[in-house]
Amino acid sequence: MPLPARCGTRGCHSRIPGCSSPPVIATAAHIRLASAESLGGVKILRRGYNFVDGTDGQGRLDAGPFFIAFVRDPARRFVPMQRTLSNNDVIMEYLEHTGPAVFACPPGLGPGSYWGQALLES
Numbered sequence: 001m002p003l004p005a006r007c008g009t010r011g012c013h014s015r016i017p018g019c020s021s022p023p024v025i026a027t028a029a030h031i032r033l034a035s036a037e038s039l040g041g042v043k044i045l046r047r048g049y050n051f052v053d054g055t056d057g058q059g060r061l062d063a064g065p066f067f068i069a070f071v072r073d074p075a076r077r078f079v080p081m082q083r084t085l086s087n088n089d090v091i092m093e094y095l096e097h098t099g100p101a102v103f104a105c106p107p108g109l110g111p112g113s114y115w116g117q118a119l120l121e122s
């Protein structure tokens with residue numbers, strides 16, 4: 001369903017100057033809590049996947065979402081976002097978190113460079 005155009009943003013945030021309308025997105029909604037507007041400008045490059053890996057032997061589906069984010073500074077960007085979501089996001093009622101991992105990921109290659117060069121030669 002399209003959002004009303006008032007205030008110009010999807011969140012109709014009370015912090016938008018001149019915005020006096022009530023929020024059109026619930027205050028505990030995932031997209032509102034995860035938005036840059038709610039997190040002091042923090043943004044991440046993210047990608048979600050679904051997986052289905054059969055059943056667990058008792059007929060329960062082994063399935064769920066698989067989430068990847070690329071960030072320069074996980075402590076400053078990912079962690080505060082994840083903390084806000086795990087404390088307040090109404091979606092948490094439906095989730096069981098099974099495990100995180102952090103990987104160092106060298107930047108892409110330019111002409112004449114090799115993979116990991118910036119890391120190995122710094």
Ligand code: HEM
Binds near residue numbers: 067
């Ligand atoms: C079960 C796990 C999750 C589900 C089902 C989910 C689902 C969604 C959906 C449907 C949207 C709106 C559509 C879109 O912009 O792609 C969204 C937006 C977003 N999600 Fe998630 N998400 C999950 C986990 C996470 C996690 C773990 C983070 C980061 C810690 C995150 C960060 C974001 C951000 C930053 C947005 C964009 C907000 C904006 O547009 O301002 N999500 N998510």
